[in-house]
Structure formats: structure tokens, C-alpha cells
Amino acid sequence: MERIAIVGASLAGLRCAESLRREGFTGALTIVGAEEHLPYDRPPLSKEFLTAEFEAERLALRAAPYEDLKADLILGQRAQSLNLEARSITLASGGEVDFDGLVIATGAAPRSLAIADGISGVMTLRTLDDAARLKAAIEERKRICVIGAGFIGSEVAATARGLGLNVTVLEAGDQPMLRGVGPIIGETLAELHRSNGVDLRTGVEIESIEQIGEEVRVNIAGEASVDCDLVLLAVGAAPVTQWLESSGLTLDDGVVCDATLLAAPGVVCAGDVARWPNPLFGGESMRVEHWTNAVEQGMHAAKRLLSDDESAPEFSTVPFVWSEQYGIKIQAAGRFSGEDRMEVVHSGTDDARLVAIFERHGGISGVIGFSEPRRVMQYRRLIGAGTPFDEALGASL
Amino acid sequence: MKISVDFDLCKSNAVCMASAPEIFEVRDDGYLYILQEEPDETHRQAVEEAASLCPTRAITVEG
Numbered sequence: 235m236e237r238i239a240i241v242g243a244s245l246a247g248l249r250c251a252e253s254l255r256r257e258g259f260t261g262a263l264t265i266v267g268a269e270e271h272l273p274y275d276r277p278p279l280s281k282e283f284l285t286a287e288f289e290a291e292r293l294a295l296r297a298a299p300y301e302d303l304k305a306d307l308i309l310g311q312r313a314q315s316l317n318l319e320a321r322s323i324t325l326a327s328g329g330e331v332d333f334d335g336l337v338i339a340t341g342a343a344p345r346s347l348a349i350a351d352g353i354s355g356v357m358t359l360r361t362l363d364d365a366a367r368l369k370a371a372i373e374e375r376k377r378i379c380v381i382g383a384g385f386i387g388s389e390v391a392a393t394a395r396g397l398g399l400n401v402t403v404l405e406a407g408d409q410p411m412l413r414g415v416g417p418i419i420g421e422t423l424a425e426l427h428r429s430n431g432v433d434l435r436t437g438v439e440i441e442s443i444e445q446i447g448e449e450v451r452v453n454i455a456g457e458a459s460v461d462c463d464l465v466l467l468a469v470g471a472a473p474v475t476q477w478l479e480s481s482g483l484t485l486d487d488g489v490v491c492d493a494t495l496l497a498a499p500g501v502v503c504a505g506d507v508a509r510w511p512n513p514l515f516g517g518e519s520m521r522v523e524h525w526t527n528a529v530e531q532g533m534h535a536a537k538r539l540l541s542d543d544e545s546a547p548e549f550s551t552v553p554f555v556w557s558e559q560y561g562i563k564i565q566a567a568g569r570f571s572g573e574d575r576m577e578v579v580h581s582g583t584d585d586a587r588l589v590a591i592f593e594r595h596g597g598i599s600g601v602i603g604f605s606e607p608r609r610v611m612q613y614r615r616l617i618g619a620g621t622p623f624d625e626a627l628g629a630s631l
Numbered sequence: 632m633k634i635s636v637d638f639d640l641c642k643s644n645a646v647c648m649a650s651a652p653e654i655f656e657v658r659d660d661g662y663l664y665i666l667q668e669e670p671d672e673t674h675r676q677a678v679e680e681a682a683s684l685c686p687t688r689a690i691t692v693e694g
């Protein structure tokens with residue numbers, strides 16, 4: 235393999251490039267990224283970045299000089315299409331990049347709502363540019379309405395509260411963040427927002443959004459409308475696969491790969507865009523939109539591309555996400571839902587601490603913790619080791 | 632191999648503990664402890680994995 239192209243110059247793409255070099259790939263390496271910026275980190279964008287003190291240099295994903303990577307970095311250029319037979323990518327500028335091996339790491343982009351189209355006071359958050367716009371708006375305005383109480387919506391709500399804004403959160407589901415995990419966790423999460431002064435409304439149906447001069451009005455079915463100065467639309471993200479529509483690759487809420495992250499001969503995927511059967515969970519088809527997964531898959535995709543088909547290792551992981559809100563670390567790993575058996579295995583004297591584990595098919599399948607990073611990680615290891623639930627329950631962690 | 636952690640960056644999220652529990656431990660006081668600052672080579676892979684997976688890039692491995 236002489237030429238490798240990586241599309242998507244962010245976490246998964248960069249970590250893949252670094253691993254390719256570490257694994258001894260000495261051929262030509264091209265990285266194409268739609269954003270103008272050098273690869274940067276997204277998690278701070280909904281947290282510290284929005285506060286005044288944060289220095290933007292801390293976002294850089296690579297500390298070592300880029301020259302050391304010996305890669306041709308094409309930034310501010312979107313890949314438009316992929317021709318697998320010709321082994322070539324066409325860029326928006328019309329230029330072409332030929333390759334022997336390809337890494338798809340185009341991530342995900344915020345979903346939109348038709349009722350929010352064309353309303354100037356409505357923002358989404360994914361990129362550094364989005365975050366800079368949001369930060370400027372937060373500095374000037376007093377009332378924010380967050381639509382969608384997933385991770386990003388909840389984090390922005392918490393950060394904005396910390397900055398003294400008036401915050402309303404509107405959620406279609408009946409609890410924020412970890413949807414459908416059952417009443418105990420759901421109520422803890424909801425209470426976290428409410429006790430910090432957020433007007434959290436769950437189970438709402440938004441009928442329309444209007445821009446009235448400088449103000450935005452969000453109209454809700456059967457309830458009083460919300461007047462605010464800006465709206466953050468945080469209703470989830472969709473994998474960026476439009477550019478692959480004519481490629482012949484299988485697309486199904488992500489690029490469909492095999493267990494080794496291979497999507498087609500010489501084509502691998504990594505990060506938010508990748509869908510693969512996770513061997514650790516009986517081959518359950520997963521697409522994970524979390525940080526550690528993007529790093530792990532980026533590193534794995536490099537190894538996969540350089541190995542032959544017979545010896546290619548499978549990619550398995552216990553999905554893990556961390557979040558920080560109101561100074562509390564919320565961490566979750568594995569699989570869980572309101573239908574699974576759940577046991578609270580630890581709760582601290584101050585009620586901000588809690589660890590709950592979940593059971594599927596007799597084994598421990600998931601863990602959720604509040605301000606309990608050590609225990610979450612220990613249970614995560616038990617999940618990875620396929621530990622029977624009763625054994626996990628008895629483990630004194 | 633010598634391990635150091637920039638404690639100004641560390642957020643005690645214990646991601647490193649998942650990779651190298653013999654080296655890193657976040658305790659109930661909320662702080663990260665390095666259990667062995669100069670571990671032997673058998674720990675290299677785990678330590679390097681921990682360094683790459685640290686979300687704040689707080690871990691440095693020298694040597």
C-alpha cells in the first residue's frame with residue numbers, strides 16, 4: 235500500500251494518521267478536512283470554552299509538530315464523492331486525491347428541525363466556529379432556550395447557568411440525557427438541572443419557532459410559549475455520509491463495516507461515522523458518538539488497513555462517555571435501558587454520588603455513575619470481561 | 632519509562648485507569664494517583680494506551 239487518504243481531519247482521522255506512522259507506514263499520506271482549522275477537540279466546546287477564561291490553544295489535538303506526520307494536509311476542502319473502482323476522491327474544488335487505502339472519518343453533524351429553518355436566533359453546536367458564535371451570543375444575551383436535553387444540550391444548559399443566564403430546556407422525551415434509563419437515573423438527572431435553576435420541561439412538543447425582532451419565541455403544544463434571546467437546537471447528530479451516496483458502500487445510519495472496521499477492500503472507517511458489529515456485545519450493530527471510541531477506532535483502523543485480511547483483528551469496545559455538568563462527572567459505559575434490571579451498587583452520603591449497574595443476558599452490560607469515576611471504570615472492566623451480573627453485584631468495588 | 636501527569640489538565644475522569652489500573656488510580660477524594668512512576672516495560676502498552684486515551688492529554692511517557 236503506497237498511498238493512504240484520510241477524509242475527516244478531526245479526532246478519529248488524526249489519531250488514525252498518527253497510528254499509521256507509528257505502525258511503520260512510510261508511503262504518501264493525505265488528510266482532507268472540510269474545516270479550515272487544524273484538528274481540535276470538541277468536548278470543551280459545550281463546557282469550558284464558553285466561559286471567559288478558557289484559552290483556545292488548549293483545544294489543539296496534536297502537541298507534536300505537524301511536519302513530523304509527513305502528511306499532506308488539505309484543509310478547508312470537502313470531499314464531494316468517492317469512486318471506489320478508480321480509487322479516487324473528488325474534492326469540492328474539483329481536485330482529485332488518488333489512494334490505495336482509504337480511511338473514512340467524516341464524523342457527524344447536528345440534525346436540524348424544519349420548523350427552525352431560517353430563524354436567525356437558532357444555533358447548533360458542533361464546530362469551533364459554531365462554539366465561537368454561541369459564546370459571543372451568550373456573552374451578549376440573557377435568556378437561552380435549549381431544545382433537546384441530550385449530552386450537548388444539557389452541558390450547554392449547565393454552562394450557561396454557570397454564566398448566570400436564564401435557561402429553559404425543552405425535551406421531547408420524559409427525561410434528560412441518558413434517554414430511557416428508567417426513573418431513578420432520569421430523576422437524578424432532571425433534579426440536577428432543576429436544583430441549579432434550569433426550567434426543564436420534559437415531554438414537550440414544539441409547534442413552531444418565531445423570530446420577533448431580537449427575540450425568539452418557541453411555541454409549545456398545550457403550554458405557555460418560551461420567549462428568549464437565543465435558541466440552541468441540540469436534537470442529536472447524524473453521520474456525515476452524503477458524500478458517499480454514489481460510492482456503492484453500504485450506508486445505514488453510518489457507513490456499515492465488518493467487525494474489523496473494514497467497509498470495502500482497502501477502505502476502513504473510524505469514529506462517529508462508523509457502524510460495526512461489536513463482538514463484545516454478541517455482534518450488536520453499533521455506532522458510537524463518543525470521544526474515546528473515536529480514538530480507539532482511529533488507532534484500530536490504521537492497524538486494519540495495514541494488515542492482511544486473514545490476520546485482521548476485530549474491534550471490540552465497551553462504549554464509554556463522560557460528561558460534566560454543574561461540577562458533577564456523569565459517566566456511562568456499556569449498554570443499558572429502562573427495560574434492563576438495574577441495581578444501585580453505591581450511593582454516597584451526599585446524594586451527588588451514585589453508581590448503578592445493568593444486567594443483560596445474565597451478565598453486567600452497563601454502568602452509570604455520578605462523581606464516581608473510579609468505580610465506573612472498574613465496572614467497565616467487568617463489562618469488558620463478560621462478568622456474570624451476580625458476580626459484579628458481589629464485587630466490593 | 633517515566634510517567635508524568637500534568638495535574639492542571641487532569642480531570643480525574645479515570646479513563647487511564649481502564650487501560651492501566653496498576654499504574655493509575657483515581658481515589659474517592661477525586662484525585663488521580665500515579666501508583667508507579669517508573670514501571671517496568673511489561674506495562675508499556677497499557678501506559679501508552681492510557682496516554683492516547685486521556686481526554687485532556689495530561690499524561691506524558693518519557694523513555
Ligand SMILES: Cc1cc2nc3c(=O)[nH]c(=O)nc-3n(C[C@H](O)[C@H](O)[C@H](O)COP(=O)(O)OP(=O)(O)OC[C@H]3O[C@@H](n4cnc5c(N)ncnc54)[C@H](O)[C@@H]3O)c2cc1C
Nearest residue numbers: 242244245246268276277312313340341505506523524525
Ligand atoms: C460540543 C461537543 C461536546 C462533546 N463532548 C463530549 C464529551 O464530553 N464526552 C465524549 O465522550 N464525547 C463528547 N463529544 C463527542 C466527540 O467529540 C466525538 O465523538 C468526536 O469528535 C468524534 O470524532 P470524529 O473524528 O469521528 O468526528 P468529528 O469530530 O465530527 O470530525 C469529523 C470531521 O470530518 C470533517 N468532514 C465531514 N465531512 C467531510 C467531507 N466530505 N470532506 C472532508 N471533511 C469532512 C468535518 O468537518 C469534521 O471536522 C462531544 C461533541 C461535541 C460536538
Ligand code: SF4
Nearest residue numbers: 641642644645647685
Ligand atoms: S485519563 Fe487523563 S484526565 Fe483522566 S484521570 Fe487519567 S490523567 Fe486525568
